[in-house]
Amino acid sequence: GKRKIHYLFEDGKEMAEEYDVKTGLLVSRKWREKNTLGGSGKWQVEVGEPTSPLLGALESELIKESSSNPVFMRKDTLSSFQWRIRNLPYPKEVYSVSVEKEQRCCVIRTTNKKYYKKFSIPDLDRYQLPLDAAALSFTHANNTLIITYQKPKEILAAEEQLQKELKKIKAANNGDGDCKTQ
Structure with a gap:
C-alpha cells in the first residue's frame, strides 16, 4: 500500500508525499503554493510520474502532445x-x-x-x-x-530521521485512502 503525508508550512506552501508502506521509498512528492488571490495553485510534481493536464473532451481531440x-x-x-x-x-x-x-x-x-x-x-x-x-x-x-x-550522507541521515518520525505519526482518520497530517 501507500502512505500519504500532507504538510502545511507557515509560508503558505503545501507539500504532499506518498511512500510505499513496505519499502519506505518515496513514490511521489508534490508542492503547491497559494496564488496571488490567496487560492490554491496547481500541484508541481517534484518526484514521481508527471500528472497529465486534464483537458475537456473537445480540447483533447484537437491538440494532443505526441506520445513519442x-x-x-x-x-x-x-x-x-x-x-x-x-x-x-x-x-x-x-x-x-x-x-x-x-x-x-x-x-x-x-x-x-x-x-x-x-x-x-x-x-x-x-x-x-x-x-x-x-x-x-x-x-x-x-x-x-x-x-x-x-x-550525500547528510540527506541519507535526514531521510532516516524523517522515516523514524513518520512511524510515530498515527493516521488522522482510520481509513484506507486518507491523508495524514503533521
Whole structure:
C-alpha cells in the first residue's frame, strides 16, 4: 500500500508525499503554493510520474502532445536520486551529463544536438549542499536515459530521521485512502 503525508508550512506552501508502506521509498512528492488571490495553485510534481493536464473532451481531440516526445520524471531509490527520460532513442555514446556548479544544476546534452535539458536537485538546495560531479552517473536502456545522483550522507541521515518520525505519526482518520497530517 501507500502512505500519504500532507504538510502545511507557515509560508503558505503545501507539500504532499506518498511512500510505499513496505519499502519506505518515496513514490511521489508534490508542492503547491497559494496564488496571488490567496487560492490554491496547481500541484508541481517534484518526484514521481508527471500528472497529465486534464483537458475537456473537445480540447483533447484537437491538440494532443505526441506520445513519442521525451518524458522527464524523477524516481528516487533509497541511496540515490534518479531521473528517467523516456523516448530517447539514441545510443549511450551520444549523451553527456554534467554538473554546472555555479548554476546549481545538472545538464544533459547530446552530440547530435537533438536533446538538451537543465534540471536542479531541490533536495540539495534545501540542505544547501554543493553538487558533486563524482556522484553523477548515467546509463541508457530501452529508449530510456537513466541519470543517477548518489545521495550525500547528510540527506541519507535526514531521510532516516524523517522515516523514524513518520512511524510515530498515527493516521488522522482510520481509513484506507486518507491523508495524514503533521
